Amino acid sequence: MLLEIIACTPEEAAAAEAGGADRIEWIADPGVGGVTPDLSRAAEMRRAVKVPIRVMVRPRGGGFVYSEDEREQMRRDIRRILAAGGLDVVTGVLTPQGTVDESALAGLLNAGPGLAFTFHRAFDEAVDLRRALDTLSVYPQVTDVLTSGGAPGAPEGAAVLAELLRRSAGRPPRILAGAGLTADNLRPFLDATGADRIHIGSAARFGGDPSAPIDPERVRTIRRILEASAGQV
Template structure:
């Protein structure tokens, strides 16, 4: 079981940890789906929590096909993350044809040797999700794939996520289900998809507002649902 919570600041990361999160995804600009945060705060973020932190590396909102200048910016940011220590990476790159951009991905992985990577929801814009998962499986550094099963939200993609989970069978990269999950729909989603690794954004925040601070009580409620299901209750 894993509960990953988005945080934009050290204070939000600490609140997520108090609520029982297992891992932090550090981003900026949640309304765009997340972009690279201010990496000058890396040491501050690392001091704020004992949890693992994965840092979004995405130079802009919009699509996931990047120019060479953008790819170089991403590689530079990953080198900064590696130098900071104690952090890992969340990123994703596609070709114009909607496949995993293996050349660009290899460059990003090489910029952070030894770091673990989550391939983020760029995955959901791939034209063939099982093929994309198979492609990513050859890269040991890619430990996670954040996905809603190709749907706008994970609840709508539950059947596709169940199939991806079947295909991965617990082998890397592991499926991390996210997008559109709330305290109300989490339990039926877990039952339908068979997922036990969950990524939470707005549902962990006061009022479910993506721009509000993280509410540790909301995180605690989501974790309780996951624990009850794991215990068969």
């Protein structure tokens, strides 16, 4: 079981690790779903935790169809992440037709040779999730796909997520289930889908408030649910 927690600061990352996070997704501006954070803090973030960190590369909120200027900014940011060392990437790009933008994606991957990539919830806006997963499977650097199964939240997308998990079994990218998961709905979700990689945002924070700091005890509760589920497999 992998537990990834969203963090915006080194302090939040440390709190998430203290609660049992296996990996951090470092973002800014969670209110718009996350954008590229202040990369000048990369060394500080890396010192804050021992677990892996994946850095959001997204120049703005809104959709996932980008201009060439925006794509160049994303490539520059990935080169900075590569130079910083010890970090990987979270990003996603679509065509106006709602397919994975393979040309743009190849440029991003080439900007960070050797880095691991998560294709984020841009995936959920693709017109055909199964086709999108098959497309991403040809890129070895894309190790994870963060998805709610195309639904507003992962619990509502459980049936599609279960199908995507079956489709991806034994080959990358791995499905990272996220959006709307909490300590209350996690166990039935795991039972319904068989998911073994979980992404948590607001549920890791005091009171479940997206603007509140990370509560290590909430992370521990989620960690215990994952371990209990894994123990029954």
